[in-house]
Amino acid sequence: MERKRRVGREREPEERFETVRHYIAALLEEGTYSAKELSQVIRIPEKDVCDHLEHLQRTLGKGDRHLEVICASCRHCGFVFKKRDRLTKPGKCPSCRSIHIQAPAFHIEAGYRR
Numbered sequence: 623m624e625r626k627r628r629v630g631r632e633r634e635p636e637e638r639f640e641t642v643r644h645y646i647a648a649l650l651e652e653g654t655y656s657a658k659e660l661s662q663v664i665r666i667p668e669k670d671v672c673d674h675l676e677h678l679q680r681t682l683g684k685g686d687r688h689l690e691v692i693c694a695s696c697r698h699c700g701f702v703f704k705k706r707d708r709l710t711k712p713g714k715c716p717s718c719r720s721i722h723i724q725a726p727a728f729h730i731e732a733g734y735r736r
């Protein structure tokens with residue numbers, strides 16, 4: 623049985639912030655998005671999206687869902703940025719120096735992190 627949390631109707635600033643995060647989580651449960659795509663859908667700066675994603679990554683890890691990160695990769699040589707901890711898009715490829723980088727994408731999956 624899955625328990626659903628009820629969202630109150632009060633609109634305090636902190637709650638609005640929470641609501642954005644819930645919105646991001648809902649989108650990521652439905653599909654896969656890059657931070658830029660999320661920022662365009664929700665209309666908040668990409669940097670704020672990254673902050674929310676980092677928070678989701680931490681909090682979801684304790685529950686029965688987790689944030690799946692599809693690593694950024696180089697469109698030129700295919701280099702994959704596997705060791706990157708930050709969720710923002712890398713500036714350039716360490717292998718071929720190309721700046722044509724495929725941004726990391728995010729998705730929320732059911733189940734514990736492997």
Ligand SMILES: [Zn+2]
Binds near residue numbers: 697701718
């Ligand atoms: Zn490259």
